[in-house]
Amino acid sequence: MPVTGGAPQAPPTPQPPGLNIVVLDPAHGGTDLGARGTGGIRESDIVLEFAAQVRGALEAQGFQVIQTRQGNANPSFDDRSAMANAQRGAIFVTLHIATTGVAGTARVYVMNDLPLAADSTGLIPWDRAQAPFLSLSRKLGDLVEGNLAQRFKGSPTFAQTASVRQLRTTAAPAIAVEVSSVTVEDRAELDHMAPGVADAIARGAAAFRPSYIVPTNPGERP
Amino acid sequence: MTPRWRLWFLVALVIAVAIAAIYLPILRRNIRQAAKLQQRSEEQARRELTQPTVINPGDPRVKAKLFWASGAADGTLAPVTVELPLSSDPVLRSKQVLNTLLAGPVDTEARTLPPDAALLAFYLLPDGTAISDFSEALATSTPSGIESEQMAADSLTKTLEANVPQIRRLKILIHGQEVETLAGHLDLSQPFIVSSNPAPMPRASAPAQVPEQQKLTPVAAPVKLTAPPNQP
Numbered sequence: 482m483p484v485t486g487g488a489p490q491a492p493p494t495p496q497p498p499g500l501n502i503v504v505l506d507p508a509h510g511g512t513d514l515g516a517r518g519t520g521g522i523r524e525s526d527i528v529l530e531f532a533a534q535v536r537g538a539l540e541a542q543g544f545q546v547i548q549t550r551q552g553n554a555n556p557s558f559d560d561r562s563a564m565a566n567a568q569r570g571a572i573f574v575t576l577h578i579a580t581t582g583v584a585g586t587a588r589v590y591v592m593n594d595l596p597l598a599a600d601s602t603g604l605i606p607w608d609r610a611q612a613p614f615l616s617l618s619r620k621l622g623d624l625v626e627g628n629l630a631q632r633f634k635g636s637p638t639f640a641q642t643a644s645v646r647q648l649r650t651t652a653a654p655a656i657a658v659e660v661s662s663v664t665v666e667d668r669a670e671l672d673h674m675a676p677g678v679a680d681a682i683a684r685g686a687a688a689f690r691p692s693y694i695v696p697t698n699p700g701e702r703p
Numbered sequence: 704m705t706p707r708w709r710l711w712f713l714v715a716l717v718i719a720v721a722i723a724a725i726y727l728p729i730l731r732r733n734i735r736q737a738a739k740l741q742q743r744s745e746e747q748a749r750r751e752l753t754q755p756t757v758i759n760p761g762d763p764r765v766k767a768k769l770f771w772a773s774g775a776a777d778g779t780l781a782p783v784t785v786e787l788p789l790s791s792d793p794v795l796r797s798k799q800v801l802n803t804l805l806a807g808p809v810d811t812e813a814r815t816l817p818p819d820a821a822l823l824a825f826y827l828l829p830d831g832t833a834i835s836d837f838s839e840a841l842a843t844s845t846p847s848g849i850e851s852e853q854m855a856a857d858s859l860t861k862t863l864e865a866n867v868p869q870i871r872r873l874k875i876l877i878h879g880q881e882v883e884t885l886a887g888h889l890d891l892s893q894p895f896i897v898s899s900n901p902a903p904m905p906r907a908s909a910p911a912q913v914p915e916q917q918k919l920t921p922v923a924a925p926v927k928l929t930a931p932p933n934q935p
Binding site for chain 2: 508509513515516517524558577578579580581582583586588590594608635637643644645646647649657659661662
């Protein structure tokens with residue numbers, strides 16, 4: 482055993498790491514095709530292609546990206562949330578293509594009000610895991626929506642609230658980005674939007690980074 | 704054929720072509736209208752079969768507020784005033800307004816719920832929780848997407864809030880079953896908040912009695928729909 486001279490040095494206090502992980506969720510997949518356009522456009526396919534571009538833009542901003550699905554799989558809502566809930570210092574972005582809305586616009590949704598469960602354990606109930614993160618999600622949502630509105634005229638200026646199933650069980654700042662729409666006649670219209678959507682998400686996440694004090698343990702309240 | 708007959712023949716042919724050119728678009732339009740009428744009557748028949756309640760001509764006519772799409776691009780809803788005979792019993796009243804909401808507005812573009820969806824059952828618990836059971840079509844025919852599904856749910860909750868003050872929250876079932884989402888996005892596993900400050904339940908909680916001969920009165924009883932007001 483090595484012998485050291487002098488007083489033992491105290492180990493350095495671990496600094497809480499900042500936000501560096503984005504869990505990216507291309508919605509649907511497998512037998513769940515999501516929204517379908519008359520021209521054969523399928524939400525489950527398009528979001529996977531959007532995710533590739535969003536991933537690139539996020540990695541360029543220094544984020545590590547975890548995707549909930551790579552191919553034509555369809556993890557459950559809970560499985561997708563679990564990937565984010567197991568991380569420390571992650572945000573969650575779920576990607577969707579709508580049936581409705583003005584083509585060429587994009588909206589960000591955050592979960593609407595969820596009552597905080599009063600418990601003494603400090604643990605977050607799974608079925609309302611998003612509750613303690615609502616204000617952070619709104620901040621992230623507004624930052625991303627602001628960037629989307631600059632690129633896609635007619636998009637809202639701020640994030641909207643909706644009761645999105647995927648967001649409810651996610652214990653992290655979480656947003657849903659929905660692009661309009663699968664009803665475009667030419668799929669190229671959606672393809673042209675992908676770089677702008679990717680850049681807006683990456684810039685919004687980067688702007689959000691300093692404001693998020695990451696919890697010490699995964700699943701902890703912020 | 705002599706040149707004269709040939710001329711007559713050509714003239715007749717030109718006239719026939721001209722008549723056909725005028726008549727064909729009219730014929731096509733008539734066929735489309737007939738198809739639409741048939742589709743509507745099928746919808747109506749289905750609605751009458753599945754909604755054997757609840758208009759009671761004896762109920763006082765009141766101005767009900769129903770929420771359909773405003774027509775704006777931002778996916779908002781707008782109230783439309785409809786004069787309806789509404790029961791004072793909260794369950795019957797809820798059925799009346801929801802069935803009228805499902806029947807849809809004059810402007811079909813403003814519809815928020817699928818035309819083939821039907822309300823199968825409606826219950827109201829003493830704590831103000833309403834449980835509405837819709838046919839499968841609500842899930843299969845609502846356009847998939849966060850915006851469209853939230854609009855569908857909002858039109859139900861806002862309409863109930865405006866017309867049935869006793870309701871605190873609304874739980875939506877599809878064909879008697881609890882489902883995870885409406886059409887892939889909107890969370891149906893939790894109830895929706897209708898009112899944070901509901902009115903107390905009426906003392907007589909038993910459903911209002913409807914005369915036997917009126918129980919099968921379809922909802923198709925004429926209702927007068929007014930145009931949406933110019934407000935967001």
